[in-house]
Amino acid sequence: MKTALVMGITGSFGGHMAQALARQGWSIRALLRNPEKLPARFSGAQVFKGDAGDIGSIRAAAQGADLIVYGVNPPYCQWATSVVPWLNNTATVAEELGLTLVFPGNVYIFNPADGPEFDESARARPVTEKGELRQAMEERLQRAAQHGARILIVRAGDFIAAGAKSAWLQSLIKRTKNGYVLTTTGERNLTHSWAYLPDLAHTVVALVDRRDSLPHFSVFHFRGYRLSFADLANAIRTASGQSVALKNLPWGLMRLATPFSAFIRSLFEMRYLWKHEVNLSDAKLRSVLHQSVPQTPIAQALLESGLVTK
Numbered sequence: 001m002k003t004a005l006v007m008g009i010t011g012s013f014g015g016h017m018a019q020a021l022a023r024q025g026w027s028i029r030a031l032l033r034n035p036e037k038l039p040a041r042f043s044g045a046q047v048f049k050g051d052a053g054d055i056g057s058i059r060a061a062a063q064g065a066d067l068i069v070y071g072v073n074p075p076y077c078q079w080a081t082s083v084v085p086w087l088n089n090t091a092t093v094a095e096e097l098g099l100t101l102v103f104p105g106n107v108y109i110f111n112p113a114d115g116p117e118f119d120e121s122a123r124a125r126p127v128t129e130k131g132e133l134r135q136a137m138e139e140r141l142q143r144a145a146q147h148g149a150r151i152l153i154v155r156a157g158d159f160i161a162a163g164a165k166s167a168w169l170q171s172l173i174k175r176t177k178n179g180y181v182l183t184t185t186g187e188r189n190l191t192h193s194w195a196y197l198p199d200l201a202h203t204v205v206a207l208v209d210r211r212d213s214l215p216h217f218s219v220f221h222f223r224g225y226r227l228s229f230a231d232l233a234n235a236i237r238t239a240s241g242q243s244v245a246l247k248n249l250p251w252g253l254m255r256l257a258t259p260f261s262a263f264i265r266s267l268f269e270m271r272y273l274w275k276h277e278v279n280l281s282d283a284k285l286r287s288v289l290h291q292s293v294p295q296t297p298i299a300q301a302l303l304e305s306g307l308v309t310k
Helices: 012-023 055-062 076-097 129-145 168-172 197-209 229-240 251-255 262-269 283-288 298-304
Strands: 003-007 027-032 046-049 067-070 100-105 150-155 158-160 173-176 179-184 192-196 217-221 225-227 244-248
Touching: 003 012, 003 055, 012 027, 012 067, 012 197, 027 055, 046 055, 055 076, 067 076, 076 100, 076 129, 076 262, 100 129, 100 197, 129 150, 129 217, 129 262, 150 197, 158 168, 158 197, 168 173, 168 179, 179 229, 192 197, 197 283, 197 298, 217 283, 225 229, 229 244, 229 298, 251 262
Parallel strands: 003 027, 003 067, 027 046, 067 100, 100 150, 150 217, 158 192, 179 244
Antiparallel strands: 173 179, 192 225
């Protein structure tokens, strides 16, 4: 049986990848600092104690595996000190054992001025510190592909899914006694890129199944949805049958808290993504998968994710 070690199985990407792989007959392993926190839906998984900062525990958990899914994503305030060293540990193990490593890319490495359309050939030209860190992570994965690992990066927009606690949409949609309130973080008619995680995970598994025919370093863009806040409001109305009020996020008021909150400072650093379009072109993905890329209707995705109810 094929075996996948899922790093970050309690998170959104890692959890959905574990579900998608298990449905395709993969045996699932999980690396957890506290094994008791394994979600009940993964009760059949083999659990190893450890974390991304401990290369020894990663090495032990990866022995005999075929695939590592890297779903580790610490809070923004920890990125500067953790994201590159942690990924380096997993990349080193993938090199040593000749494993395939799946990594969820995002749009942080791009400069919106080079867009708004970005395909896999677009150059990395980040405009923030977090973008530079993501670029450093991808460069580390490129080196891993040159030293025995297979690397699969699938780049997507902001996540939509059940349990995606750190995803923007979880915080922006609120149920009220009169319907729903959708908080807007930017221009209401500006297109933004979103990815429904069940669709993304299904797509990544399809690529994993073709890994032996792909280059050792492969990058794909997952187009997902291109939706403005006006589009999202319409989708919420369609899904729920309820009215939707739009309100603006109080960026000005939040700015007062930036000296005291690293999290809010991070939100301001990434605010540019709500001011400019960064659209992912997926022609390469569709060519490899023979046009078979799922896209759940957005109203259905909102219902299935529990963000909206009828």
